[in-house]
Amino acid sequence: MKISIIYHSETGNVKKMAEIISKACLSIENTEVELMTVERINTKFLQESKVVFFGSPTYCGNCSWQIKKYLDYHPKELSGKLGAVFISQNQLGGGGASFAAISIISELLVCGMLVYSSGIAEGNPILHFGAISQKAPAENSLDYNRCIKLGERVTLKAFDIFK
């Protein structure tokens, strides 16, 4: 199962989240992961991927324009794939990360993607719209665990859906 992790990161926080999610995906057998910045997409690997994660910083209470621009212009490439979202924000509790996640999710739906976070269904940590972290997750913090669980749960769901 090929998994693409596409992210935008100016100062490294979203990149760190992407790396943690990648580790979690790879902890499940028969997975292959490629991390890609939104500026440098491996289109062949993306085409072959069943799962695509999108990561963005919160910019003015929304996702970054770089991620939005990519999604605006590439809807057909994503159709039918399973999508999931992760967001970094600066302000604890109120920085707008949830809205940034929902903005990306709305784009994924328009692209014809299936979207999954696990929500409240699999207990703690609850992942409402995806994984959210304040800046970069510290080792073994709640934010770190959110990234791990998002990676694992979405990957297992993909094996379930695409068997």
Ligand SMILES: Cc1cc2nc3c(=O)[nH]c(=O)nc-3n(C[C@H](O)[C@H](O)[C@H](O)COP(=O)(O)O)c2cc1C
């Ligand atoms: C233009 C701009 C707007 C931002 N707006 C917000 C915001 O609305 N809420 C917030 O919590 N953080 C905001 N931030 C902070 C970033 O979301 C945060 O530092 C994030 O961790 C950056 O991710 P990166 O290191 O991957 O680039 C903003 C940063 C920039 C540069």
